[in-house]
Amino acid sequence: MIVVKIGGGVGTGFDNLLRDMAGRKDVILVHGGSDFLNKLSDDMGVPPRFVTSPSGHTSRVTDEATLDLIRMAYAGSVNKGLVERLRKEGVNALGLSGIDGGLLRGKRKGSIRIVENGRVRILHGDHTGTVEEVNTSLLDLLLKGGYVPVITIPIEATDGGGLNADADRVAAAIASAVKADDLLLLTNKPGLLKDVKDDNSLIRSVAEHDIDQAMDIAEGRMKKKVLAAREALEGGVKRVVISNANAQRPIESALNGEGTVIC
Amino acid sequence: MIVVKIGGGVGTGFDNLLRDMAGRKDVILVHGGSDFLNKLSDDMGVPPRFVTSPSGHTSRVTDEATLDLIRMAYAGSVNKGLVERLRKEGVNALGLSGIDGGLLRGKRKGSIRIVENGRVRILHGDHTGTVEEVNTSLLDLLLKGGYVPVITIPIEATDGGGLNADADRVAAAIASAVKADDLLLLTNKPGLLKDVKDDNSLIRSVAEHDIDQAMDIAEGRMKKKVLAAREALEGGVKRVVISNANAQRPIESALNGEGTVIC
Numbered sequence: 001m002i003v004v005k006i007g008g009g010v011g012t013g014f015d016n017l018l019r020d021m022a023g024r025k026d027v028i029l030v031h032g033g034s035d036f037l038n039k040l041s042d043d044m045g046v047p048p049r050f051v052t053s054p055s056g057h058t059s060r061v062t063d064e065a066t067l068d069l070i071r072m073a074y075a076g077s078v079n080k081g082l083v084e085r086l087r088k089e090g091v092n093a094l095g096l097s098g099i100d101g102g103l104l105r106g107k108r109k110g111s112i113r114i115v116e117n118g119r120v121r122i123l124h125g126d127h128t129g130t131v132e133e134v135n136t137s138l139l140d141l142l143l144k145g146g147y148v149p150v151i152t153i154p155i156e157a158t159d160g161g162g163l164n165a166d167a168d169r170v171a172a173a174i175a176s177a178v179k180a181d182d183l184l185l186l187t188n189k190p191g192l193l194k195d196v197k198d199d200n201s202l203i204r205s206v207a208e209h210d211i212d213q214a215m216d217i218a219e220g221r222m223k224k225k226v227l228a229a230r231e232a233l234e235g236g237v238k239r240v241v242i243s244n245a246n247a248q249r250p251i252e253s254a255l256n257g258e259g260t261v262i263c
Numbered sequence: 264m265i266v267v268k269i270g271g272g273v274g275t276g277f278d279n280l281l282r283d284m285a286g287r288k289d290v291i292l293v294h295g296g297s298d299f300l301n302k303l304s305d306d307m308g309v310p311p312r313f314v315t316s317p318s319g320h321t322s323r324v325t326d327e328a329t330l331d332l333i334r335m336a337y338a339g340s341v342n343k344g345l346v347e348r349l350r351k352e353g354v355n356a357l358g359l360s361g362i363d364g365g366l367l368r369g370k371r372k373g374s375i376r377i378v379e380n381g382r383v384r385i386l387h388g389d390h391t392g393t394v395e396e397v398n399t400s401l402l403d404l405l406l407k408g409g410y411v412p413v414i415t416i417p418i419e420a421t422d423g424g425g426l427n428a429d430a431d432r433v434a435a436a437i438a439s440a441v442k443a444d445d446l447l448l449l450t451n452k453p454g455l456l457k458d459v460k461d462d463n464s465l466i467r468s469v470a471e472h473d474i475d476q477a478m479d480i481a482e483g484r485m486k487k488k489v490l491a492a493r494e495a496l497e498g499g500v501k502r503v504v505i506s507n508a509n510a511q512r513p514i515e516s517a518l519n520g521e522g523t524v525i526c
Contacts, residue, residue, distance in 0.1 A: 040335075043307055043308075044306055044307065045306075068340055068344070071339045071340045071343040071344065072303075072335035072336070072339035072340050073335070073339070074339075075338065075339050075342070075343045076334045076335035076336070076337075076338045076339020076340065076342075076343075077331055077334045077335050077339065079338070079339075080334040080338045080339075080360055080362055080363075080417065080425065081331070081334065083360075083362050083363055084362055084419070084423070084424050084425050087362065087365065087419065087423065088423040088424070092364065092365070093363070093364075094359070094363040094364040094401075095359075095360070095362070095363050096357070096358075096363075097343055097346075097358070099343055099346050099347055099350065099358070100343075100346055100356070100357040100358050100359075101355065101356075101357035101410050102350065102355070137408075138357075138408070138410075141404060141405075141408045142404075145400075145401070145404045147364050147401075154343065156347070156350065160347070160350065160351040161347050161351070162343065162347050
């Protein structure tokens with residue numbers, strides 16, 4: 001079993017990737033959608049607001065209006081658009097959010113610590129969380145039925161309702177729960193770069209015990225990927241590969257170790 | 264087995280209905296979302312466009328942009344919002360669009376005949392269709408797994424991609440395919456009214472052979488409900504009830520024959 005995480009790139013992106021899904025069994029696809037969400041937020045006149053945690057992670061403030069935009073962007077447009085395109089490639093795709101059938105559940109953070117103007121303060125009422133339980137019996141049911149699950153946020157709060165969650169870490173939680181051999185984090189970079197501006201500075205391999213160092217090197221969204229990789233390895237996943245979604249055959253390449261292999 | 268169709272009413276509507284779902288087994292829920300879609304279209308600066316067929320049915324023009332708004336409104340916001348709320352009531356709800364797992368498939372109409380300024384003309388490139396195949400094995404799999412399917416559009420075109428379809432007729436197709444005893448079409452009216460402005464003019468019963476007459480009486484959206492009722496009865500459903508979604512216990516009431524019973 002492999003878990004493949006892709007971004008939520010709109011339009012005609014991912015043609016290679018979707019084609020590379022054709023004929024594969026035992027794949028669970030997890031996708032993001034932040035670019036689409038940002039565009040939708042702007043179109044709707046609700047510009048996204050980002051905050052930084054004391055440990056340097058950037059995350060989106062998720063009030064009730066933003067949560068509804070997440071339902072629309074991730075579970076609506078991107079999920080169903082991907083499922084449509086996968087099905088055209090002959091993949092028996094079936095889209096689910098973490099809400100559906102209680103697939104992905106986690107505690108509501110409630111309040112988060114953010115850094116604003118150099119000072120730490122508490123932000124309340126944020127609809128975010130991290131996955132603590134995966135309904136693996138639902139995944140088994142679907143996989144045995146011949147369906148390829150295509151999974152996205154929101155996840156379900158243990159006290160009810162939807163929550164925003166980081167899609168890379170969602171993929172790590174799923175990969176851990178289903179005891180996947182490989183978690184492939186496909187992105188628009190060749191992998192973890194020593195210098196984010198230089199695609200030739202690819203770090204080909206990171207040992208599990210060097211992951212803290214990799215965390216220091218990673219910038220922006222890549223930080224979440226390295227964090228997700230650590231969580232997946234801690235969860236029992238054998239290998240995580242951060243790799244290029246735009247390769248000719250992105251899944252094949254990642255499985256062959258193209259990109260940054262973390263194990 | 265019963266199939267319950269509800270509108271896509273936003274916000275806190277349907278509290279009674281969702282509470283009445285609690286504890287029920289063997290229910291498939293189908294929902295609309297046109298009010299939310301209209302609002303979203305306006306917010307996005309893409310006002311909806313409606314056309315009238317020569318037989319007097321009103322329908323939405325569905326270009327590619329509108330189809331994406333349908334993914335967002337129906338499969339995103341309304342579907343996931345309903346699933347969240349049902350799960351809070353203890354219902355093990357799982358949301359699906361007709362795309363997912365090829366649940367609902369139908370031929371793309373391609374072109375439709377419309378009446379404009381009193382003249383009939385052909386409109387091309389419309390992403391609409393009607394359900395011709397229901398993946399009942401997927402519904403069986405989920406029902407046997409203990410999940411309550413919450414179903415909406417888009418449906419899948421037999422030549423690939425998503426299509427808009429009328430949700431009442433979608434519900435009729437599902438009810439026929441699963442050989443439901445009852446199809447309950449819940450709405451904001453007490454049922455089919457002789458005079459649409461007089462809630463006391465309820466028609467309590469329509470025999471199958473009098474359905475043409477009922478079609479003549481029905482106005483606006485109610486026309487689609489009567490058409491859906493006819494299709495369901497032709498498909499082998501025993502009884503269709505058009506009933507009030509705002510009753511204290513809407514499902515119970517409809518099953519007790521409150522509203523317009525068609526059989």
